[in-house]
Amino acid sequence: MLKNNILPIEAYTDSTWFDLEMRHIFSSTWAYAGLVEDISEPGQFKSIQAGLNNIIIVKGRDHRLRAFHNMCRLKGTQLLRAEGKLQKAITCPYHDWTYDLEGELISVPKMDLEFANLDKSCLGLKQASVDIWRGMLWVHPEKDAPAVTQWFKDVEPYLGPHQPEKLMEAKDNVVIEDIKANWKIVVENYIDHYHLAQLHSGTLNMYDHAKAEFGFVGPHFAFWEPLDPEYAKNLEKNASMPLIDYIPKEQLGASVPMLFPGIGLGESETSWSVFHVIPIAVNHTRVEVRTKVMPASDWEFAKYASRSNKFWEKRIGPKYASEDANHPLGSADFMQEDIYVCEQQQKSYQSPYFELGPSASHGESPVRDHQQVVWDYLKPFIKNTKEG
Amino acid sequence: MEWFDLTVKDVKKVTKEATSVTLSIPDSIKNSFSWQPGQHIQLELTIDGERTRRCYSISSTWGQALTFTVKKIQGGKASTYINERLKADDLIKVTAPKGRFTLTPNSETRRSYYFFAAGSGITPIYSMLTTLLPNEPDSFAYLLYSNKDSKSTIFAEELVHLQKKYSDRLIIKHCHSSPGWFDDAPWRKGRIDTDAVHAFINECPPYAQDAQYYLCGPGSFIPDLKKALNEIDVPNTRIHMESFGGAKTPEKPTGDKAILNVNFNGEKHQIPVASNQSLLRAMLAEGIEAPYSCEGGVCGTCRCFLTKGEVSMQNNLVLDETDIKKGIILACQAIPQSKDIEIKYKT
Numbered sequence: 069m070l071k072n073n074i075l076p077i078e079a080y081t082d083s084t085w086f087d088l089e090m091r092h093i094f095s096s097t098w099a100y101a102g103l104v105e106d107i108s109e110p111g112q113f114k115s116i117q118a119g120l121n122n123i124i125i126v127k128g129r130d131h132r133l134r135a136f137h138n139m140c141r142l143k144g145t146q147l148l149r150a151e152g153k154l155q156k157a158i159t160c161p162y163h164d165w166t167y168d169l170e171g172e173l174i175s176v177p178k179m180d181l182e183f184a185n186l187d188k189s190c191l192g193l194k195q196a197s198v199d200i201w202r203g204m205l206w207v208h209p210e211k212d213a214p215a216v217t218q219w220f221k222d223v224e225p226y227l228g229p230h231q232p233e234k235l236m237e238a239k240d241n242v243v244i245e246d247i248k249a250n251w252k253i254v255v256e257n258y259i260d261h262y263h264l265a266q267l268h269s270g271t272l273n274m275y276d277h278a279k280a281e282f283g284f285v286g287p288h289f290a291f292w293e294p295l296d297p298e299y300a301k302n303l304e305k306n307a308s309m310p311l312i313d314y315i316p317k318e319q320l321g322a323s324v325p326m327l328f329p330g331i332g333l334g335e336s337e338t339s340w341s342v343f344h345v346i347p348i349a350v351n352h353t354r355v356e357v358r359t360k361v362m363p364a365s366d367w368e369f370a371k372y373a374s375r376s377n378k379f380w381e382k383r384i385g386p387k388y389a390s391e392d393a394n395h396p397l398g399s400a401d402f403m404q405e406d407i408y409v410c411e412q413q414q415k416s417y418q419s420p421y422f423e424l425g426p427s428a429s430h431g432e433s434p435v436r437d438h439q440q441v442v443w444d445y446l447k448p449f450i451k452n453t454k455e456g
Numbered sequence: 457m458e459w460f461d462l463t464v465k466d467v468k469k470v471t472k473e474a475t476s477v478t479l480s481i482p483d484s485i486k487n488s489f490s491w492q493p494g495q496h497i498q499l500e501l502t503i504d505g506e507r508t509r510r511c512y513s514i515s516s517t518w519g520q521a522l523t524f525t526v527k528k529i530q531g532g533k534a535s536t537y538i539n540e541r542l543k544a545d546d547l548i549k550v551t552a553p554k555g556r557f558t559l560t561p562n563s564e565t566r567r568s569y570y571f572f573a574a575g576s577g578i579t580p581i582y583s584m585l586t587t588l589l590p591n592e593p594d595s596f597a598y599l600l601y602s603n604k605d606s607k608s609t610i611f612a613e614e615l616v617h618l619q620k621k622y623s624d625r626l627i628i629k630h631c632h633s634s635p636g637w638f639d640d641a642p643w644r645k646g647r648i649d650t651d652a653v654h655a656f657i658n659e660c661p662p663y664a665q666d667a668q669y670y671l672c673g674p675g676s677f678i679p680d681l682k683k684a685l686n687e688i689d690v691p692n693t694r695i696h697m698e699s700f701g702g703a704k705t706p707e708k709p710t711g712d713k714a715i716l717n718v719n720f721n722g723e724k725h726q727i728p729v730a731s732n733q734s735l736l737r738a739m740l741a742e743g744i745e746a747p748y749s750c751e752g753g754v755c756g757t758c759r760c761f762l763t764k765g766e767v768s769m770q771n772n773l774v775l776d777e778t779d780i781k782k783g784i785i786l787a788c789q790a791i792p793q794s795k796d797i798e799i800k801y802k803t
């Protein structure tokens with residue numbers, strides 16, 4: 069009998085596993101760092117926690133982004149916080165050591181008095197890598213990281229024709245959810261095909277799940293499904309938002325890849341979103357979702373919403389109509405439905421009576437494949453654990 | 457330096473004032489003649505009984521026949537000869553390709569390349585561009601190219617085709633110092649100056665974040681553009697330069713007559729250096745084949761150690777303070793400032 073047992077249950081409950089994942093997965097791969105428009109002007113910077121590394125990205129007047137580990141070379145103090153704008157240099161708040169935009173140490177207070185023969189040239193900031201791919205910012209802790217395009221090369225052909233740079237971020241639309249579940253449970257739920265028609269029977273029925281095509285390409289997961297025929301029949305009228313106008317007809321649908329580790333995209337006929345899975349603790353995961361849509365006026369959006377209202381009213385509903393709208397299963401919101409099942413699963417994984425059930429051979433194959441990817445990363449570092 | 461007698465395979469006018477020359481490379485010397493985009497060869501021509509040597513950049517695409525392109529310079533003996541008299545089947549003396557101003561594509565690399573070229577400075581950059589675009593599919597190229605007008609623009613048509621073929625990865629903008637009446641308006645009037653460089657980068661920011669900058673042009677083009685780039689935070693480690701179109705130094709440097717002692721290839725020489733003569737020129741005049749390439753203080757090929765005496769350097773875009781402290785100098789730029797000079801080469 070197939071089971072989702074490539075990884076042991078401890079992988080979801082034991083903080084030793086979590087620490088290893090932070091170190092060997094989240095601190096050693098290209099990490100999502102936001103959207104290009106987050107840093108649009110020279111001098112602007114942003115710091116990103118990527119696994120164990122805090123990395124700053126800063127734009128020079130040459131419009132090139134630089135990336136450094138956010139640590140002063142004297143005591144490791146964090147140099148810059150969150151987001152902001154700097155002039156020409158980066159100064160550490162602790163002892164005012166100052167670095168230029170290339171990360172070179174340029175000034176040390178009382179240098180001659182305090183440090184005999186200090187070679188400033190060996191004390192520049194540790195460099196990291198940064199690049200732009202598909203309208204997103206990416207950072208890598210290594211200075212000479214392999215190109216981001218190489219990392220995504222094999223999965224790229226399976227992604228949607230969307231051009232995120234040409235879309236605009238929906239207003240006040242950043243969704244942040246704190247989920248009481250291990251990051252892998254959140255990812256596995258995102259890539260699980262088996263649940264779509266059941267859990268989301270009332271919320272994701274604008275796509276034809278039976279026609280979904282999906283699978284892993286290296287460490288990354290690709291997924292595409294066409295529009296539901298009834299929705300597609302009168303798409304222009306039924307769409308709740310302006311359609312992304314350059315998607316070829318045969319590609320209309322939803323491309324929902326999960327890039328490794330934990331960067332989900334939702335690329336649909338009307339929107340493009342990033343679903344960023346951020347591990348906080350072994351049983352705590354934060355998800356940050358940012359969404360972009362066609363650049364159009366508020367009036368245009370209102371027009372689509374009201375025009376399609378009738379169609380969606382009939383179609384969208386909660387999993388259980390008897391539930392209160394405050395309950396995830398009564399919410400008619402697919403994200404709430406997913407969070408609910410993830411948290412329930414995490415709870416059970418902690419029960420001594422928990423036993424893995426069978427695994428759906430087709431619909432849950434992505435879950436097993438993702439476990440395999442994680443296992444391949446961690447195998448060399450796991451002691452005394454039997455291989456799945 | 458080894459000289460090879462090669463046959464001219466083809467001579468082709470590319471503009472009214474510029475000619476491309478393709479050489480036949482016999483199989484027996486193919487290995488010595490493998491080259492990287494950006495490199496150049498040296499020619500020795502005997503024109504009306506007088507021997508002249510010149511460096512010309514390779515303009516062809518990697519893997520294709522070795523071609524160099526020469527723009528006729530007013531009063532330029534070699535360039536006029538090549539443009540007006542050289543023909544297929546002629547024999548010319550050539551050295552193997554060399555030079556550090558190179559771009560070697562790698563299919564897995566992803567970069568933004570900024571190219572700044574003035575006039576015939578396009579020739580090595582054209583080789584880089586046409587090699588880069590097909591061989592490094594994830595990279596982007598941005599060319600800012602200045603000429604008098606569109607008629608005098610070398611590779612004008614070829615660049616239009618290239619632009620069409622790689623429209624999603626290549627941006628080309630032209631500056632014309634005196635645009636013709638019937639020309640399409642250039643991106644900007646005038647030469648490439650600081651403002652043009654800054655405007656170009658503002659308008660065309662790098663998409664891939666590993667950006668590299670290549671400069672090729674005559675006279676003060678290189679120091680001026682390097683300064684313009686430095687002003688907007690571009691570090692020197694990302695700037696690659698080739699001085700071009702003759703090593704004309706505008707003001708005559710003043711120097712004393714001096715004696716140079718040099719230990720080269722195990723042989724000791726003692727030679728005179730004339731006023732205003734570079735150590736390099738003095739050595740070449742005595743038949744010492746000291747290494748050099750750009751003769752513009754840009755490439756660093758001519759570096760050596762000053763072990764005695766004093767020199768001044770006209771143009772130095774290579775050596776930094778620590779190099780100079782170590783006594784490193786550029787022979788092509790070094791003019792004696794004391795009577796007794798001694799240099800040595802690292803072996």
Ligand code: FES
Pocket residue numbers: 747748749750751752753754755756757758759774786787788789
């Ligand atoms: S020959 Fe290039 S710097 Fe002297």
Ligand SMILES: [Fe+2]
Pocket residue numbers: 257258263264267268402406
């Ligand atoms: Fe779901």
